[in-house]
Amino acid sequence: MKPTSLKPLLTLILALLFLGAASLPALELSGRKVVIDPGHGGSDPGATGYDGPGKPNEADFNLAVSLKLRTLLQAAGCSVVMTRSTDVAVDLYARRDLVNAESPHAGLCIHCNSFSDPGAHGTETFWCLDYCNGVAAEDQDLATKVQNRLIQFLGRANRGVKRYNFVMCSPTPPSCLAEMLFVSNQAEFNLINSTVGQDNAAAAFFYAVCDRVGVTTPAAPSGLTATAASASQINLSWNDNSGLEHSYKVERATASGGPWTEIATTAANATTYASTGLSGGTTYYYRVRAYNSHLGNSAYSGTASATTQVSGAPSITSxxxxxxxxxxxxxxxxxxxxxxxxxxxxxxxxxxxxxxxxxxxxxxxxxxxxxxxxxxxxxxxxxxxxxxxxxxxxxxxxxxxNAVIAFYDDFESPAINWTNFVPPATALTVSTAQSVSPTRSAYVNSSLDRMYRNLGVSVDGRLRITAWIYDSTQTRSFVDVRGYTGGGYNQGSLVQLFCAGKYNTVTMPGETYDATKYQGRVVSGANNGWFNLNAPGAPARSAGWHKFVIERRADGTTVDFYVDGILSRTITGTTRSSLDSAAIGSVGTGSEVLGDSWIDDVKVEYFDLPQITTQPASQTVAAGGTATFFVETANTVTAYQWQKNGTNIAGATTSALVLSNVQDSDAGSYGVTVSNGAGPVVSATATLSVAPAIVAQPLSQTNSAGATASFTVTAAGQLPLTYRWQKGGVDLADGGNISGATTPELTLNAVSQADAGSYTVAVSNAVGGVISMPAWLV
Ligand SMILES: [Zn+2]
Known part of the structure; x- marks a missing residue:
């Protein structure tokens, strides 16, 4: 129940605060009107109590109960009109006319009884007899409901519902007149003269109104929300739609469909509840209902849920x-x-x-x-x-x-004419990434004595050519690689992969390579640098397919020849700075039987050296602090190695070097080598300087006059460290009773009051200084 009339006022204020957007909640008795008629008053004291004339009398009790009833009704949203609200006399017909004018849902005339026999007692309620102006059945219904509730709440004898021609039983709207009890009876006088008696009488009328207008339960709360406040707490809030609830019951579940457990009963008018003691990271569901001890439970609010928080910083799961x-x-x-x-x-x-x-x-x-x-x-x-x-x-x-694939040709084109120099259709440069997935092989007709194709690749970094040579069981085939100078094929150094042979059949890829059957030699003479496989006299090769990798280093001086990834040969090439090109082709001696050999899937990869875009920076860090060196690079980097004073640091193989708790021993020069397939690049060096830091502050102390006092500081940092003790910020020097003024320990002999004060020590080295916290000598 709502034993206060503040609520409608507060609600109204809130509504106004929200610019009128919110409307008053529809309480149980909203839209209802009751006229309360406290009998007698003023010059008409009504019935005299058993204790004789004088206050309190019936008129006082009638008014007291009526005012309490008004409060209850208004709290539940009911409009209330009083025929009197003070101790004044009001004409009976004026009262009746007021009821008619107001046309309430109920007119309640509240009286007490009396009789000459003080033993007379009990409760009775009257409705109209002969002059009934309204619907008699409604009057009787109201009277019956009032009587029943008075019996329930006051617990006095039931004298019944009766008809009588009281003026106040005759208004048109449903009305009745209740004689709550006999003030001429001592027990009943004492009851109605008590707070509990008046409260119960008011409640009886209140619930009779509820009965009359069909309010059978409290109004359900609405707008339930749940908000996780912590790992163990969820805060609930809801709208209080009831003007008569005695409490709210809060229920909780761990699944949206229940089962539900009632976890709390709040005070009346509560609109929040903190659900505590919860498990972290768990979803809880809530619902709330209003409760009135006479009307029971309201319907439930909607369900709201929240998931409790999970303490701690985020955890990375992937x-x-x-x-x-x-x-x-x-x-x-x-x-x-x-x-x-x-x-x-x-x-x-x-x-x-x-x-x-x-x-x-x-x-x-x-x-x-x-x-x-x-x-x-x-x-x-x-x-x-x-x-x-x-x-x-x-x-x-x-x-x-990945390295730029400067060129990739699977030789699918049947129109290849390797006899003549065929420049690529499009100039291929390192910035033109090409990738072709070969779907079939093609062949070179070895009737051509000397075939090549200029791959048209300018080389600044390192060039790698990968080719697959297919052969069969025939007698000869060779691949030549050379650094070629002159001859008109191209300017600059040529890296050429030549293949010639005579084949009548083709063996498909898949055969295992037998390294013992490949021999290499360098042909002397004008073609110095040619590298021939299966030179005369070498063992016959097996049939199969063979992968060749030819690499030319960035310095342009050598060509490494790999067979199936194994370095077989290094060939000195002709250096021509910044412009190399690669060619692939076939050459024959002219004596072989004509046939086909197959060159397939030629890939030219181009590597740039790493480029350091941000060098490691020199820094000064106080002892105990953290130093971070980092390098930023362009181009692919496959490895980092940090060095201190030129010596590799074990495990320091990422782009950043973090040194925590730096000490004197960490001071030095640091650099990093970044590498990729094209080679290593060494960064500039950066210097780490370790400034002093106080490890243990000097301690304040109390000494008696004449005693020896000493202050000690422990400091760390790049050596050598120098010390200078100060008193009150003024440098001290050895002499008098002072010694150790430039050491970690200051000693004062035979201290006197003149020595009292604050002592600090400045510690410095070549890269910085620090002053201790003051220590007091008292
Ligand atoms: Zn009366």
Whole structure:
């Protein structure tokens, strides 16, 4: 129940605060009207109590109960009109006319009885007899409901529902007149003269009104919300739609369909509840209903749920994975993290935050997307995942970009004419990435004595040609590789892969290579540098297919010849800076039987050396601090190795070198070697300087006059460290009773009051200084 009339007022204020958008809640008795007629009053005291004339008398009791009833009704949203609300006399017919004018849902005339015999007692309620102006059955219904509730709440004898011609029984709207009890009876006088008696009488009329208008349960709460407040608490809130509830009952479940457990009973008018003692990361469901001890439970509110928080910083359940891609690719890095929401993400490259724009998108989401990847995007990517409890940094995911495939030809074209120099249709440069997936092989007609094809590749870095030579069981075949000078084929050094042979049948790929059957030799003479396989006199080869890899180093001086990946031969090539080219072709001696040999799937890869775009930076760190060196690079990097004073540091093989708790021994010069297939590049060196730091502060102390006092400091940092003790900020010097003024320990002999004060020590070295906290001598 709502024993206060504040609620409608507060609700109204709230409604106004929300610019009138909110409407008053429809309470149980909203839209209902009751006229309360407290009998007698003023010059008419009504019945005299058993204790004789004088207050309190019937009129006082009638008014007291009526005012309490008004409060109950208004709290439940009912409109209330009083025929009197103070101790005044009101004409009976005026009262009746007021009821008629107001046309209430009920008119309640509240009286007490009396009789000459003080033993007379009990409760009775009257409705109209001869002059009934309304619907008699409604009057009787109201009177019956009032009588029943008075019997229930006051517990006095039931004298019945009766008809009588009281004026106040005759208004048109449903009305009745209740004689609550006999004030001429001592027990009943005492009852109605008590708070509990008056409260019960008011409640009886209140519930009679509820009965009359069909309010059988409290109004259900609405708008239930559940919000996780912590790992163990969910806060509930709802709308209080009832004006008569005695409490709200809160139920909880761990599944949306229950089973439900009642976990709490709140006070009346509650609109919030904190559900505590919960398990973290668990979803709980709630519903609420209003309860009135006389009307029972309301319907349930809707169901609301919330998931309790999970304490701690986010946990990464799936790290971003390193990727190696072709140039021009789109790459995504994804992290999967769990933890208390809301998780936020910040992707980084080499520990530097990224923002969206250019090639980057999703820099603050769980997935980072990088478009058109080139060597400039090579680096270590990580993500910081943050929530209200902290931040977690993912592992690094390395992005590597494959070497540019400058040329790839599977020789599918039947129109190949290798007799003549055929420049490529399109000039191929390292920036023109091409990739062709061969679907079938093609052959070179070896009737041509000397065939080659200029691959048209300019070489600044390292060139690698991979070719597959197919042969059969025939007597001769060879592949020649040479660094070629002159001859008009091309300017500059030529790396040529030649093949000639005579074959009547073709053996498909798959046969195992037998290294013992391949021999190599360098042909002397004008073609110095030619490399012939299966030279005269060598053992006959097996049939099969064979993969050859020819590499030309970036310095242009040598060509390494690999058979099935095994370095077989290094050939000195002709150096011509910055412009090499590669050719592949066939040469025969002219004495072989004509036949076919097969060259297939020629791939020319081009590697750039790593390029250091950000050198490691020199830094000064206080002892105990953390030093971080990092290098940023362009082009693919396959390995990092940090060095200190020129010596490799074990395990320091990423783009960043982190030194924690640095000490004197860490001071030195640091550098890193970055490598890829084209070779190593050494960074500039950076210097780590270790400034002093106080490890143990001097301690304050109390000494008696004449005693010896000493202060000690422990400091760390790059050696040598120098010390200078100070008193009140003024440098001290040895002498008098002071010694050790430039050492870690200051001693004062035979201290006197003059020595009292604050002592500090300045510790410095070549790269910095620090002053201790003051220590007091008292
Ligand atoms: Zn009366």
């Amino acid at each position: 790290q971003p994975a390193s990727r190696t891609v072709d140039p021009g690719s789109t790459v995504t890095f994804t992290v999967v993290a769990t933890g208390n929401p809301t998780l936020t993400y910040q992707w980084r490259k080499n520990a530097v935050n990224l923002s969206n724009g250019g090639k980057y998108s999703g820099a603050t989401t769980a997935t980072l997307t990088i478009s058109n990847v080139q060597q400039t995007e090579v680096g270590n990517y990580s993500v910081v995942v943050t929530n209200g409890f902290g931040a977690t940094v993912s592992a690094n995911a390395a992005l590597a970009v």
